[in-house]
Amino acid sequence: MNTHKFKFILLLVLGLGTPFYSCKDYLDVNVDPNQSTISRIDLQLSAAQLMTAVGIGQRIYPQLSILAQYQTGGPGVSLGDPDQHKWASSEGNEVFRELYRSSANLNYIIQNSTENNYIAIAKVMRAYNFQVNADLFGDIPYTQALKGDIADGSILHPVYDSAKDVVYPGIENELREAIDLIERGGTVTPAADDLIYGGDMALWDKFAHSLLLKVYLRQGASGQAKAAQLFESEDQFILTNEEAAKVDFFDMAGQRNPQWNAAKSTALGNFYVATSTATDYMTATGDPRLDAFYDPTADGPHYGLYPGDIQAALPTQQFSRPAGALAPAGGLMFGPDKPVILLSAWESNLLLAEAAARGWITADAGALYNAAVLASFEYLGLDAAAADAYLAAGGAYDAANAIKSIALQKWISMNNLQPVESWIEARRFDSPSTPIFFSPGGIFHSPTKNSLGTGIFPSILPYPESEESLNQSFPGQHSLTAKVFWDN
Numbered sequence: 001m002n003t004h005k006f007k008f009i010l011l012l013v014l015g016l017g018t019p020f021y022s023c024k025d026y027l028d029v030n031v032d033p034n035q036s037t038i039s040r041i042d043l044q045l046s047a048a049q050l051m052t053a054v055g056i057g058q059r060i061y062p063q064l065s066i067l068a069q070y071q072t073g074g075p076g077v078s079l080g081d082p083d084q085h086k087w088a089s090s091e092g093n094e095v096f097r098e099l100y101r102s103s104a105n106l107n108y109i110i111q112n113s114t115e116n117n118y119i120a121i122a123k124v125m126r127a128y129n130f131q132v133n134a135d136l137f138g139d140i141p142y143t144q145a146l147k148g149d150i151a152d153g154s155i156l157h158p159v160y161d162s163a164k165d166v167v168y169p170g171i172e173n174e175l176r177e178a179i180d181l182i183e184r185g186g187t188v189t190p191a192a193d194d195l196i197y198g199g200d201m202a203l204w205d206k207f208a209h210s211l212l213l214k215v216y217l218r219q220g221a222s223g224q225a226k227a228a229q230l231f232e233s234e235d236q237f238i239l240t241n242e243e244a245a246k247v248d249f250f251d252m253a254g255q256r257n258p259q260w261n262a263a264k265s266t267a268l269g270n271f272y273v274a275t276s277t278a279t280d281y282m283t284a285t286g287d288p289r290l291d292a293f294y295d296p297t298a299d300g301p302h303y304g305l306y307p308g309d310i311q312a313a314l315p316t317q318q319f320s321r322p323a324g325a326l327a328p329a330g331g332l333m334f335g336p337d338k339p340v341i342l343l344s345a346w347e348s349n350l351l352l353a354e355a356a357a358r359g360w361i362t363a364d365a366g367a368l369y370n371a372a373v374l375a376s377f378e379y380l381g382l383d384a385a386a387a388d389a390y391l392a393a394g395g396a397y398d399a400a401n402a403i404k405s406i407a408l409q410k411w412i413s414m415n416n417l418q419p420v421e422s423w424i425e426a427r428r429f430d431s432p433s434t435p436i437f438f439s440p441g442g443i444f445h446s447p448t449k450n451s452l453g454t455g456i457f458p459s460i461l462p463y464p465e466s467e468e469s470l471n472q473s474f475p476g477q478h479s480l481t482a483k484v485f486w487d488n
């Protein structure tokens with residue numbers, strides 16, 4: 001398809017995104033009169049979307065799959081640090097950097113385009129980028145970020161803003177502005193340069209609404225009234241797999257999924273095995289997605305490894321692997337042609353289910369929960385009959401424990417598909433009073449060698465080492481047990 005060819009030509013030309021940060025005025029002492037000084041809006045958009053996909057789909061992807069207890073280090077390799085809850089400040093460099101690089105390109109679009117549709121898409125993507133970084137790192141540069149150009153103030157050391165009081169309200173405003181621009185319409189609509197929706201502004205409207213609902217849920221009680229106002233119709237939100245926000249990749253040189261490409265395909269099989277956390281829970285609930293998420297062992301059953309426990313395992317013991325990890329051509333979970341998912345149908349339906357279960361919106365929480373399960377099953381190639389059987393048995397919605405039911409279903413559905421979002425949500429849902437994942441009584445296991453101490457889990461990523469060394473406004477490193485404002 002032309003769209004796909006266009007996308008990866010960009011990838012090669014821009015090298016996963018221009019490093020120039022739209023510095024149209026910076027150091028312009030010697031200007032080549034024969035070289036264009038105007039950056040094309042369409043190229044900026046494509047590059048920005050690719051940078052976002054790389055940011056959440058490469059190095060941080062397997063690391064947070066470990067923290068979300070989908071997988072752990074396998075035979076012949078020790079993942080060491082993540083498996084033992086050790087995190088150096090270098091671990092978050094890539095996701096932090098790529099999301100800011102993406103936002104720099106989006107900034108250029110917002111500042112230089114006159115087209116409502118381009119500006120709206122850029123605002124939605126910028127909101128997504130800042131939300132992910134705030135949810136992973138807490139307080140981050142926002143109001144002074146991306147202003148290194150002379151025209152923007154030459155701010156090379158942006159201050160850190162409160163995630164709660166500044167970043168999240170800013171994200172909310174950007175999304176509301178984007179929705180307004182979409183409703184007003186535009187004269188020019190992106191096409192192949194929009195790698196997510198191909199310029200379908202109705203789908204961008206759904207993405208924006210789903211993101212905004214997520215913002216309100218994470219704001220807690222202060223978001224309740226705004227969520228109710230936002231919810232005029234379920235049709236405003238991502239509801240089906242066809243509407244999901246994702247960046248596609250393809251099994252061709254220079255076009256492969258960033259995680260697959262980085263891990264060099266078959267080497268994946270040496271890195272990861274299933275955790276007993278995941279296999280035991282799914283076995284206990286009779287979840288047929290177990291076979292889709294994980295390849296069985298040679299003797300048939302699924303076996304998971306206790307997190308971080310590979311050194312204690314028998315050398316002959318076989319463990320389940322994420323689907324496709326050992327296959328040269330990949331599989332459902334790992335593969336060169338797998339997309340990087342930004343926001344899925346199961347996630348959006350469960351956001352709505354949560355809002356309904358909390359009484360924020362008037363909707364059937366159980367029906368939305370069931371719709372999320374069906375979307376997950378369909379994505380994995382399982383039919384509606386299998387979903388119905390699961391919902392009638394171990395996967396049934398528990399209205400008496402609605403939030404726990406929704407949280408667990410979100411964790412299951414995101415298995416190795418959205419590990420970044422899954423770890424964020426696991427932290428938000430869990431609390432000592434409602435133990436679901438981390439707290440005593442939750443399903444997560446404390447690694448055998450836990451650098452933080454038995455039963456203690458990371459609740460935030462350390463700031464990148466690049467910020468420590470380069471940003472003079474850096475506020476100081478926080479501990480791994482510090483909390484983002486929405487973390488209970």
